[in-house]
Amino acid sequence: MKTQGTTPGKRGSKKLLLLKRKMDSSDSGNQTTNPSSDLKSWSIYTSAKELPFNIFQTICIEEKLELLIKDGNPPVSELINAWLNIYTEYSDALDSRYSATMEESMDTEVLRTKTMLVHNIIQILSKKHYPELIDILRQHGYPFKFDCNNPEEYHRDISRVVTRSKFWVLKLQQKDAENKLYTKTAKPTYEHFAECLFALSMYAGYEIRAYDITAFEFATRYKAMMAYYNMKRKPQIDD
Numbered sequence: 001m002k003t004q005g006t007t008p009g010k011r012g013s014k015k016l017l018l019l020k021r022k023m024d025s026s027d028s029g030n031q032t033t034n035p036s037s038d039l040k041s042w043s044i045y046t047s048a049k050e051l052p053f054n055i056f057q058t059i060c061i062e063e064k065l066e067l068l069i070k071d072g073n074p075p076v077s078e079l080i081n082a083w084l085n086i087y088t089e090y091s092d093a094l095d096s097r098y099s100a101t102m103e104e105s106m107d108t109e110v111l112r113t114k115t116m117l118v119h120n121i122i123q124i125l126s127k128k129h130y131p132e133l134i135d136i137l138r139q140h141g142y143p144f145k146f147d148c149n150n151p152e153e154y155h156r157d158i159s160r161v162v163t164r165s166k167f168w169v170l171k172l173q174q175k176d177a178e179n180k181l182y183t184k185t186a187k188p189t190y191e192h193f194a195e196c197l198f199a200l201s202m203y204a205g206y207e208i209r210a211y212d213i214t215a216f217e218f219a220t221r222y223k224a225m226m227a228y229y230n231m232k233r234k235p236q237i238d239d
Contacts, residue, residue: 042072054210093219
């Protein structure tokens with residue numbers, strides 16, 4: 001039975017174009033609508049406790065953040081914040097003390113998510129100024145002015161973000177290289193998640209399907225399973 005951890009893949013920047021189109025469409029629509037009513041025009045998943053695990057694993061593998069949308073046309077910044085919150089909840093629930101490999105992969109995923117988000121935000125901001133995306137960059141350690149009234153300074157600040165973000169890219173590459181020493185694959189696949197669900201089903205004594213549980217439930221059950229198997233591996237000491 002395979003219970004080793006793995007890290008989400010690097011595939012999927014196609015979603016950037018789709019999300020950018022959605023954001024541009026939403027932005028143009030907001031010019032003629034009441035902001036307060038616009039807040040009620042869309043709905044998305046914001047918690048690992050409600051996100052079905054089959055959707056969670058698809059986002060991890062294919063990076064399709066648009067799968068978080070329940071209804072309407074949310075801003076891209078809302079999708080980004082929602083995914084950060086969901087993955088944080090998932091990682092906290094998993095609590096990788098029971099698997100050093102899984103713990104390393106979770107650290108790598110946090111770094112991967114940050115790198116991916118900064119990269120995507122830079123591409124959007126280089127075309128158009130979005131205050132909510134600038135706020136996200138500032139929260140991640142990029143405290144520049146991003147003054148849209150001064151195009152030269154604005155693009156200079158974006159260049160500074162690119163330069164500074166290269167450090168995280170290099171660190172991510174280093175972690176990926178380290179993870180390959182401990183795992184057979186450096187990125188997750190549907191097969192990997194299927195193996196995890198099979199292991200959970202064997203442990204529980206009944207079939208657990210990806211669309212029957214939430215991401216949070218998967219994490220807590222995986223944690224319990226790993227704790228049980230690690231306890232069983234410990235040598236028994238007779239009284």
